[in-house]
Amino acid sequence: MKKIILVLTFAATTLIANAQMLTNAPVVSAKSGRALFLKNCAHCHGADAHGDDGPDLHNLDWTDEQIAMRIRNGKKGQMTAFAGKLQTTEIESIIAYLRTLK
């Protein structure tokens, strides 16, 4: 049974990896989220994300969807609307990075 599970796990992992290679789909990761944060968010929220012109982003009690909505829609006069500028996976990566801020 263990052998079957191992084989299935390996097959699934290979399929996912191949699919990503074929579509060149970006992978969601906190590391790429940090890079995107520096490029798009740090000038208002600070390079350390502890806030400056924009608020401190540590220990956010918003849901992922609430954060994604704010990133997509922005806030008039205060925050850029990133809809059409950042891809879904990029927004997800930024959220993954924000979740590391404790």
Next chain:
Amino acid sequence: MKTKEKFILHDHNKDGLDRRGFLECMAWAGTGMLWTVSGGLLGSTLLSNRASAAEIAKSSFSFVQISDSHIGFNKEGINTDVAGTLKEAIARINALPEPPDFILHTGDLTHLAAADEFDTLDQLLKSVKTQQIFYVPGEHDVTGDNGKLYLERFGKNSKGSGWHSFDHNGVHFIGLVNVVDIQQNGLGALGAEQLAWLEADLHDRSSETPIVVFAHIPLWSVYPQWGWGTDDGAQALSFLKRFGSVTVLNGHIHQTLKKVEGRVTFHTAMSTAFPQPEPGKAPKPGPMKVEAGKLRDFLGITDVTYTEGKSSLAVVDSTLA
């Protein structure tokens, strides 16, 4: 307006470099400060009377630096009408004794890099009495799209992310972009491709050519704790070391700051939108609230005059007060 003056010239190795003073050699400038650079030496006087302005008017050509207009910014208690204060800056330019040959905008044209913000800035600057306006982007102008909207509107003849150069009356002007690849420590960066372009751009030029470099984030280390510097700025400055007269104009820190190192002089400009605190004088570098009615003491323009044949530049900062 509070004015502090401090000039340091340390050239212990007689090589034109002020190593000890590189970080500490700063001078805070206030309203009506005139400074000149000639033969690597800095002199300064307070522009206290009309005669000084008349002297400037006789010179070969002048240009004006404006910066950090942040169209779209709107914060109660700081500035709720940044278009209005930009209009006041434009009125100051249009009231100069001689129209400037051109304007340099050193970035953060907009606050949120939105199309309507870029359009508003473009419309407002159409009323400036000058021949041309040259731009470099600030980090606020490239948010979200790596500067696509900015380049479409203001960077049509530029290279890469918006860098470019041009000549005017024997002076070589170089606009650099250090806001697209912000580093882990928050510092700006030029990147290898732009540095290679800069080296090639300068390669065949005579060392006697006066050089003016303009970029958004200061090219030298003003206050790295707040990201006020350019990670690979020293490499760019090394290409400029052989030139007899180099002036570096920046924005980003929303206050006038000047220093001289060897034959290179640095100057940062006030914003037309809102002030920021002096380095390290506040927990964060963001927009600074000032006493009611005092905002215009902290906003302004920079008028620069080049005197042909003298390799000297005169820079006058004027507030909107």
